[in-house]
Amino acid sequence: MSKVAIIGAGIIGVCCAHFLQKSGHTVTMFDQNEPGTQTSFGNAGLFASHECVTANSPNLWQNIPGMFFNQDNPIVVDWIYILKHLPWAFKFLRNCTSKKTEYIAESLSSFSRHSVLAYDEIFNVVNISNNVVNQKPIFLYESKELFEKNQYSLKLRKKFNVEFDIINKEEIAKIEPHLEPIYYNGIVLKGERFTKSPLKMTQKIFNYFIEKRGVFVKSRVKGIYKKNKLIFLKYNNKEEYFDKIVVAAGAWSNLLARSIGDNFPLEVERGYHIMFESNKNLINHPIGWAKKNFYITPMEDGIRAAGTVEIAGFKKPINQNMIKLIEDTARKILPELGKVKSQWMGFRPTLPDSLPVIGESKKCKNVYYAFGHQHLGLSLAAVTGKVMRSLIDKNPSNINIYPLNPSRF
Known part of the structure; x- marks a missing residue:
């Protein structure tokens, strides 16, 4: 079996580690942060196996003015930032035609339909019974x-x-009596579930990996390089050889890809959440609000309102207008919400077609990519790990990843 390095200890990297270790590989994970504490920490907790519709849409065009000038818009674009990244913006808009949107939806649907069974493989050996709830989002x-x-x-x-x-x-x-009746109607998504703590779920899968003699190195990986057809990682002022390397570093993945000659149009989507105190069961289901494009989810330590999109890069401070938008709207829907406990911002990795990159590098054999999952990192993590095992083991799979191939860029 191979000596494998996985760069990134979010939910994608942790699930890749689980499946590769299960296949008999010696796996070492690298991250400068504790597992599950970055982008994976802040999502709404939904296993959105239903989701095949992305931000790419023919309807997006009519909303563009509001993205720049309306601070109450759930999608906000920093116009100074986007002017410096116009090539990415144009590529994104080219994927907003009806034909492209349908292709993206079909590709996501084909991939995500395997996500439930992939997670079940993990949950059969990792006890998450107190952490995952079989409850339909509304x-x-x-x-x-x-x-x-x-x-x-x-x-x-x-x-x-x-x-x-x-x-x-x-x-x-009748289903959710504490909601303010300011809605017209809704949809109930069947066969779904959610986690009451994305962090704890990731940590439980990670802890199982460590118990099975997996290795975690808390360090920033500075690059990947080839020497005499071998591949090495640079970290902690040293270099180490690996048979296979998996880049699952989310929004930071392209920095590593560029070190071996690949270059992807990877952009940063800033997402936000607020945690509210809760001393009673205000809601039992995750509640989505179409107008502002976010979810309110009952978590084990309160109620989380999470979502929205801001295109503004890594460096800009947290946007308090986005925080205010989420809080004001959440209280409008659920007036009995308690005090705000905390607020958070994270960086979603986003490609112009809203599809992840999963597959082997074009430039460097034995380097594999698993990033760009946008809003669906938690949802698609297990099936991504399962596919990565098939790729590295050179085993055939019934999961179609052709639309996700790195060579499309």
């Missing part, structure tokens, strides 16, 4: 106009076998 529409505007995405979901029921105002009130 996605709410504020008005009939907004519901009709969203018919395009609902038709795409239906086309690619996403199961959901449309429920009316009275049915929603």
